[in-house]
Every structure is written in structure tokens, then in C-alpha cells.
Amino acid sequence: MVRHVDGDTAAIWVETARAGEVAVRLPGRDGQAVWRAPTFCVHGHHYALVEVTGLRPGERTAYDVLVDDQVVWPAEDDPFPPPALATSPPEGPLRLAFGSCRTSVPHDAVHHLTHGVDALRTYGLALSAEEPGPLGVAPDLLLLLGDQVYADSTSEAMQDFIASRRRLDEGAGEELADFEEYAHLYRLAWSEPALRWLFSWLPSLMIFDDHDIRDDWNTSLAWRAEMERTSWWHGRVVAGLGSYWVYQHLGNLSVAARAHDPLWTELQRRRRARPGVEVDLTDAVDDFAARADREPLSYRWSYTHPLGGSRLVVVDSRAARQLDPARRAMLDASEMAWLDQQLTGDVEHLVVATSLPYLLPPGIHHLEAWNEAVVAGAWGAWWRRPGEWLRQAFDLEHWAAFHASFGRVAGMVTEVAEGRRGSAPASVLFLSGDVHHSYVTEVDRPGVSRVLQLVCSPIRNPMPRVLRAVFAVFAHGVARPVGAVLARSAKVPAPPLRWHGVAGPWFDNNIAVLDIEGEDLRTVWLAGRVVPGLSDDEPELSVVADVELDLPPVGAAQGPAVAHVHPEVGARRWIRRAVPLGATALVVAGMLWHRSRR
Numbered sequence: 001m002v003r004h005v006d007g008d009t010a011a012i013w014v015e016t017a018r019a020g021e022v023a024v025r026l027p028g029r030d031g032q033a034v035w036r037a038p039t040f041c042v043h044g045h046h047y048a049l050v051e052v053t054g055l056r057p058g059e060r061t062a063y064d065v066l067v068d069d070q071v072v073w074p075a076e077d078d079p080f081p082p083p084a085l086a087t088s089p090p091e092g093p094l095r096l097a098f099g100s101c102r103t104s105v106p107h108d109a110v111h112h113l114t115h116g117v118d119a120l121r122t123y124g125l126a127l128s129a130e131e132p133g134p135l136g137v138a139p140d141l142l143l144l145l146g147d148q149v150y151a152d153s154t155s156e157a158m159q160d161f162i163a164s165r166r167r168l169d170e171g172a173g174e175e176l177a178d179f180e181e182y183a184h185l186y187r188l189a190w191s192e193p194a195l196r197w198l199f200s201w202l203p204s205l206m207i208f209d210d211h212d213i214r215d216d217w218n219t220s221l222a223w224r225a226e227m228e229r230t231s232w233w234h235g236r237v238v239a240g241l242g243s244y245w246v247y248q249h250l251g252n253l254s255v256a257a258r259a260h261d262p263l264w265t266e267l268q269r270r271r272r273a274r275p276g277v278e279v280d281l282t283d284a285v286d287d288f289a290a291r292a293d294r295e296p297l298s299y300r301w302s303y304t305h306p307l308g309g310s311r312l313v314v315v316d317s318r319a320a321r322q323l324d325p326a327r328r329a330m331l332d333a334s335e336m337a338w339l340d341q342q343l344t345g346d347v348e349h350l351v352v353a354t355s356l357p358y359l360l361p362p363g364i365h366h367l368e369a370w371n372e373a374v375v376a377g378a379w380g381a382w383w384r385r386p387g388e389w390l391r392q393a394f395d396l397e398h399w400a401a402f403h404a405s406f407g408r409v410a411g412m413v414t415e416v417a418e419g420r421r422g423s424a425p426a427s428v429l430f431l432s433g434d435v436h437h438s439y440v441t442e443v444d445r446p447g448v449s450r451v452l453q454l455v456c457s458p459i460r461n462p463m464p465r466v467l468r469a470v471f472a473v474f475a476h477g478v479a480r481p482v483g484a485v486l487a488r489s490a491k492v493p494a495p496p497l498r499w500h501g502v503a504g505p506w507f508d509n510n511i512a513v514l515d516i517e518g519e520d521l522r523t524v525w526l527a528g529r530v531v532p533g534l535s536d537d538e539p540e541l542s543v544v545a546d547v548e549l550d551l552p553p554v555g556a557a558q559g560p561a562v563a564h565v566h567p568e569v570g571a572r573r574w575i576r577r578a579v580p581l582g583a584t585a586l587v588v589a590g591m592l593w594h595r596s597r598r
């Protein structure tokens, strides 16, 4: 997998079948430049991260991977184009593919019915055929925004593996229990040939969300206490965070950031102590993960990444939470102070990635803020328990459900947008996933910067069809007045920002591609479509939505937001669908009532 890439370095991450030396070779370079790294071992699995340095900005170079001097990638009979390392362009246009929530099940007709077509795999197939969709060019970076793997809701293949090791009616049951099972889960998720090619060709960055560990991870102190009462939770969270560091996080880091990472430095220390012997890092990874869970202040999973003239700030909105009801916060004090330092101007665009949407549909925002206040006792002690039940049952756990944190970030963003933290960027963009539908919202704020929320979810885990119309009408319609009244009744202060829907919602499995070209923004949401007459596992790319967001020149007075949405779909379409659905339900209910009277 090609992971962190900047102007002159690239990180190549591999898992190997055995201990050995991994080399990355650039055959096109003079003298066949080679970079090497020995494998290290965690719980019997072997990994290497090769840091390729001395590259030139904006170059694309073919590479191959060798283990103990044998070429292992690309495979001899690989039908895909040769893998390539593409360093970041120094400036200019930048395209960032992003999305979240991907279950990994087979790509056949049965699973297309239950899980839809995999948008990321379809995009990989299209890119490998040099058909990149409406933008006409391939992205520079893939940003996966959470639920990359589902450790709680497992596929048949995963359950078969678990059953080969232990009983499914004990302990963690059909959920994951240890590192060995996580290693298998990642293998199932990322070994499919088209995806494997995509990951070897397109640099990727990642951040976790709840399902990488467990549904509702850290939603509240009550949730955490309930988990800690089980026999299996400790092992699960240690395996989840340890494997996350190995499979996802290590590759997020630049060469400089990795040099300061405590586990990476421990690996180097052990290598120096016993040269030529593969380091077993198992104990250090387990200890590190246990501490990261017990003492969130001990490690920061958030990170930043330069995007040409813009900046990407990737925020951990799960592990750094403060759950004590008296000081409840999405980010603990240290993490919030770090974010405060990162949210500054003097960039073209400030892009903030948070797995959980910062701006929900306004009605849902009010409901989550109301729920937080009710659990804290705003409606009296009796309502606390049903409030906690509602929170967990309906995932009322986004930024809105940490209202004080929402306010702190709103203050920072407002200062950035008003040019009080350096010159104002053209936009502040929140990129998120998690909510199983996609949309664009924008803050109603006449200021220098536009402030937008772009959501892309799911890549492959769609909301059931029967719920979509109901959800669209509720979340993007009636929830607003209902939620506002409820929030007022619980004395929740009005949010410091006002915002409105620009486009969506869309419920398709999809992957979004944000195109930043100077001050202009365009985002396309792409899905996979099975083509009649072709095999189910050869879907083609289709456009869910193509949204152009016209930005005024920096410094100019901002007029009303302009968005060109192609095709014109969204809540109205779902309302149109809800009407016949409601009418059918009424007719069926009437017939059943009539039968019961006979």
C-alpha cells in the first residue's frame, strides 16, 4: 500500500508471509534506486514500512516490491497497470477522494442486493482502465474517514475464520476478540485484487470511527462502563487499537512525524540492539494500545497533511473524548488545544476531516443537543435512563451531542473565516462520513471564507431502502421545528452557527472526489452500477451528483452561496417517493383492518 506521500517522500506499507527484507525499487530511476526495510513482527504477522526518499515533487514513477530479492509486486500475471509512486504536486489543482463505511463481502448478485455495489472497488476498476469519471483525471489522494473495517458486525467469511479458532456462543461471539482476528479482517477487507491494486497506486490516509473498534465506541461513560463489565472488551480494544496502529495509523505519518512516534522509535531501538534479527514488537504494541485506551492523553491519533497551498487537518473524534458527564467533550483539553493551533488561515482552503459530521441536518443537530441535555438531567432524573437508551439506539453521538465542543470549534472556525487567524482561506471544508447518507450543507455567514460540510457515506453499507424516504423527510424536513422546540425545552443554548442544506441527501453507496483548483471547488459523488450483460463483479462508474461551488475571490464581499448541482436530486425526490410509499402503506393497513373486521 502506498500511504503517506509528500513532495519528496513516499511510505510503502506491506504485510509479508514471513520474516525478511523488503525493498522498493524504482526501475526507471538512474542506477535502479532501492530503499530497504527489514520486517517486524506483531502477534506472528510480519510487516514492513519502507520510506522512499529523495523523490521529486509532482513525479509519477513505476516501482516494484521485493522480499528477500524476489519481486513480489506487481505479480507476474497481474492484469492491472504497473503500480506507481506519485508524489504531491508542489501546488495547483488537487483532487482528494474521500468516503467512509465499507463492509467487505463478495461482489456477486446476492451481496449486491444486500450491500449494494462497492463504490471504492468500482472506482479502482475505473481508474485502472483510465476512466476516472467526470473530473477527467485521477485523484492525488484517498482519504478514508472511518469504519474501514467492521469488528462488530462480521461477514460470513469472518465468522468462518472465528469459528475455526473458538466457539461463537462465548465471549466476543461473532465479534472480533484479538489481533489474529483483526489481521484476518484487514486481509478480507483489502486483499480483493482491484482494491489491492488501487491501494498500491493511490496514496491513502485514514482515521478510525466506531466500527473499527465497536458500534457507538465511546458514546458515553455508561456505554464504556457496560463494555468494561464484559469478559472480552479489554482484549478487543487492545487488539483494535494495536492493529489500527499497524494497519492504518503508521502509514498516516510523515517521515518526520514517524521519527517521533513512540512505537516506531521503540522498533528502531530494538533493531539497533539486535541487528539482523526480526524485531518482535508484540508486547510493545499491546502495552501501547492498552495505555492509549486507558489514558487517551498518552497518544494523539489526529494529524495534519499539506495539500498544495491548502491544509488537511484529520481529527480523531472517537478516542480523545472526555466522557465524564461534568466535563463531557468530543476532544479532551489537550486535543482541543492542538486543534486550536491547527485551525489557522494563510492557506487557500482549510480542510478538516472528522469521521463524524460537524454540521448535521439542523433538525438532527437539535435532537442530539436535546438528548445530551436530557441525559445530563435537564428534564429531571427520571429522563436520564431513557435519554441514554435513545442516545445508544439512534447513534445520537455526533458533534451536536457534545454541544460545548461544537461551540468551541465554531468559535475557532469563525475566527478563521473572518481572517482573525491569518488571512482568511477561500473556504473551511469539513469532510465526514458515518451517517449512511451524503449531503452538502453551508454555514449562513457573510464572511470572507465559505464554511461547508461535505459528507460521503457509505462506500458499501447502505441504509435499508424502506428507511431512506422516511429518513430524508424526517432528518432534512420535520426534525428541524421538532428538534428546535425540544432543545429549547431542555434549555440548550442556540448553536452559535446557522446553516442550511445545499445538496443531497443521497443514499447510494458512493465515493466522493473533491477537486480544489485555486479558489474553485467541485465535488462529485460516484457510485458503481452493474451493467446488463456484464458480470456482476465488473460494475461501471456512475455519477450520483456533481456539485460546483462557486467561490468569490478572497477578500470580495460574499454574495449568496452558489451551487450547481447535477443532477438535481435530493430531499424533494425522496419526498416524492415517500408519498406513494405512504399511500401504499395506508391501503395495506386499510385492507388488513377490513379483513380483521370480517
Ligand SMILES: [Fe+2]
Residues within 6 Å of the ligand: 146, 147, 209, 210, 211, 434
Ligand atoms: Fe461510524
